[in-house]
Amino acid sequence: MIILNESIVSPILLKVLEEQQIPVLEQGQWGDTLTSEKLNIQPDSNEYIWSKLLKDKSQVRNLTKSLYPDFYFQDIDLSMISELDINQIPFPVVIKPNIGYSSVGVHKVKNEQDWYIAVNQLKADLLHSGGLYDSEVVGSQTVLIEEWIQGEEYAIDGYYNQDGEPVILNVFKRSFKDDYDTSDRIYYTSKLAIDEIYHDALKFMKNIQTVLPLRNYPVHFEIRKKGSRVIPIEINPLRFAGAGTTDLGYHAYGMNMYEHYFSGTKPDWNRILEEMDDRIYSFFFAEVPLEINPEDVARIDHDGLLHEFEHVLEYRQLPFQNDRSMAIIFYRSEDLNENLQLLHLDLIPYLTIKHLVFN
Secondary structure, eight states, rough: OOOOOOOOOOOHHHHHHHHHOOOOOOTHHHHHOOEEEEEOTOOOOOOEEEEEEHHOOOHHHHHHHTTTTOOEEEEEGGOOOOOOEEEGSSSSSSEESSSSTTTTTTTEEEEEEHHHHHHHHHHHHHHHHHHOOOOTTTTSSSSEEEOOOOOOEEEEEEEEOTOOOOOEEEEEEEESSSSOOOOOEEEEHHHHHHHHHHHHHHHHHHHTTSSSSOEEEEEEEEEEETTTEEEEEEEEOOOSSSGGGGGGGHHHHHHOOOOOHHHHHOOOOHHHOOOOOOOOOEEEEEEETTSOOOGGEEEEEEHHHHTTTEEEEEEEEOOHHHSSSEEEEEESSSSHHHHHHHTTTOOOOGEEEEEOOOO
16 A cells, blocks of 8 residues: 655656555545545554664664764754754754754754854744644654764665565765755766765665664655765655655656556666766756745746756656646756756745735
């Protein structure tokens, strides 16, 4: 069985669900078009226990402490963070909600001067997101403070099969506009990016099994690599990359990760790398900026935004009123220069704000 979000669902996933008659949790419109079932919660099952643990970033750090004994982290109630003795914090660090989604409330802090700015911004972010995300998605009570992990960042989609063998389905690399950028705006894949991290990612998946015996279980995780050091940022349970962005693999190398997962098969990565060209394949995740209330947005100029990209593979409009997600644009580039420019693209000119009427 699979659980579908009400508003953002990959059309590639929908096709596979229909073709293979995969049962779907009855929810909204999808319950009318697909084979549906009622959710049967099993709190004693391994899957439930694993998922609850992995969703909690602090518990993940404690779980993997034996694997990364020198990694600094601590958690603290949001109400107490202003009273924290910052002389005890080994800057640079990252602060973020203990339970979070889409980089909401994630801030890099280089030094003591940055600390106060970041804490105030974190509180503002959680206030802005309060009406958009359930408390189970962005927990506002506990904040995780952890070492600022250096290196290149990668996002991996994969699963553990029935025998517990780890299978990688997608390899993406994250782009940043500067040291303080924490947005999810652009991820890309290429032959070089896959080659850089594939074996390290597979080793990471195997190492996790030494502390948590995952099997028959999908995961999306993010890691950073600098030299030979590979450190996890987070592990997201029971899903691949959110909002259908995992479909970048379908556009880049013909990977239908849903078919592989439901069939229990694995890709032939040697063949994929041999057949791939040398281009860069990316997705651009366009969101209504946090400083703007989505309810104040009358319309989005999707045609204008579309023309910012040189070679669009697919443009998906999203219902921004639900969670700020405006569009996902899958596109191809000859090199990384287009991504570097798009990281600085101001999205506000593509928004039409409703006129305020005063009595």
